[in-house]
Amino acid sequence: MTQTIAARRTLVDGTFTDATLTVADGRIAAIGPYDESAGLTLPDSSYLLPGMVDTHVHVNEPGRTDWEGFASATRAAALGGVTTIVDMPLNSIPPTTTPEALALKQAAARDQAVVDVGFWGGAVPDSLGSLERLWEAGVFGFKCFLAPSGVDEFPALDPAQLRTALQEIASFDGLLIVHAEDAAVLDAAPHPPSRAYADFLLSRPDEAETTAIRRLLDGARETGCRVHVLHLSSARALDLLADARAEGLPVTVETCPHYLCLAADAIPDGDAAFKCCPPIRDDANRDALWAALVDGVIDLVVSDHSPATTAMKCAGDGDLQQAWGGISGLQVGFTAVADEARRRGVGLDLVARWMARASADLVGLTTKGRIAVGCDADLTVLDTATPVTVDVARLAHRNPISAYDGRTFAGSVTHTFVRGVAADREPTGRLLERTR
Structure with a gap:
């Protein structure tokens, strides 16, 4: 099956240009001049982008x-312009810490996935020494x-176990991804029952x-682990x-839409929809994260979609120490970041770099996250003339909880294609495995 898609603003090689894409057998077969007679001609207010790749x-x-x-x-994911996700090894039961558990996860996803799905493994104390089996x-x-x-x-891994994991993973040139908060610092911090976001x-x-990241960088320096x-x-x-980058250490960094689009001083007390760990900090901190993205200190932006039931988010009647910590942002993360960037x-070209190409590159998906001949025809259309107001009751997330509820964005996702096919409710997504 061959089809054509034409847009006045198509992101090719980091630049927006008039173009027509020819899609055949799920891949981009050609990129040619704009042709208004194409099978799908997008309005001039639309941007044709690579599909977002959410690795968290x-x-x-x-x-x-x-x-x-x-x-x-x-x-x-599909409704939010995300064409590939990589699933975290928790909070499933069992966690993805063995090849057998991975097989269970793959079986659960195989006949349900609307977009393509890959998987992270877990490094926990009991899995150390057998990580290469899961890598393979x-x-x-x-x-x-x-x-x-x-x-x-x-x-969690203690400092000695972290060093063991780094050494083991370095031995087969794997990648360790780290929730970097230090347990001892957290234990020493005040955490009384409170509805006040400032107390949380x-x-x-x-x-x-900073303590956890310093320890991680020291470990990378000593072991050479990515x-x-x-x-x-x-x-x-x-x-x-x-400094670690300047030194040449093999480290990459992500941040999330909620850290870029929300700020602590605007978070209402007792509203657990905004609780996440690490937390949303103040507006000056948010500005610094944006600057670091533009400067290349931070590589990518991913959702860290971490949902829970309404009962778990409302535990403690607003006591933020009791409520589950996690932001449900998979469907709205790209739109929120695009709006804040505007x-x-x-530029939207940078947003696509952070949320599509860089995240695809992190996991070696070289045919995703970019519009180029031979790449998967995973595409997202953002129309800047079609604003959207987030209504938590209309999101596809299983539980109606969102820190973005009621927020209005100037543009919205109008089309999502996975390998050239419109992503809808049909489970046509594929399961992905590491190829490098």
Whole structure:
């Protein structure tokens, strides 16, 4: 099947240009001049972009499908312009810490996925020494925590175990992705029962991130292991990371839409929809994260979609120490970042670089995250003349909770294609494995 898509603003090689894409057998077969007689001609207010690649999604199936599942998560992804997700190894039961558990996760996803799905493995104390088996089974890397994860079946690594994991993963040139908050710093911070967001912020201080990141960089320096810092929240770690880059350490960094689009001083007390770990910090911190993205200190932006049931988010009647920590942002993350970028005068070409190409490159998906001949025809259309107001009741996420509820964005996703096919409710997504 061959089809053509024409747009006045098509992102090719980092630049917007008039173009017509010819799609054949799920791939981009040709990029030619704009042809208004193409099978699909987009309005001039539209941008034709590569599909977003979200490498930080908690789907939770099997085991906690009431939190989220592959059917609802991948449908939400498609509606938000995301054509590929990589699933985190928790909070499913069992966690993805063995090849057998990976097979269960793949079986759960296989007949439900609307978009393409890959998988991370987990580095927990019990899986150390056997990580290469999981690597060979096709995971894209290994996630670990340096502080409690929130679920008992996925314990954190202590400093000695972190060093062991780094050495083991370096031995087969794998990738370790790290929730970088230090357990000792968190234990020492005040955490009284409180509805006040300011009190919650004090319980997750910047020092927890900087201490953990410093330890991780020391480990990368000693072992040569490739490492990736997950969901960077604190701008106080940016100098550490910039110095590590200048030194040549193999480190990459991500941040998330909620850290770029929300700020602590506007968060209402007792509203657990905004609770996440590490936390959303102040407006000056947010500005610094944006600057670090533009400067290349931070590589990519991903959702860290971490849903839970309404009962879990409302636990404690607004006591933010009791409520589950996690932002449900898979469906709206790209639109939110695109809107905030517009407000700041940052080009949509950079947004696509951070949310499509860089995230695809992190996991070696070289045929995704870009519009180029031979690449998968994974495409997203953002129409800047079609504003959208987020209505939590209309999101495809399984539970109607969102920190973005009621926010209006100047543009919206109008089309999403996975390998040239319009992504809708049909489960036509494929399961992905590491190929390098």
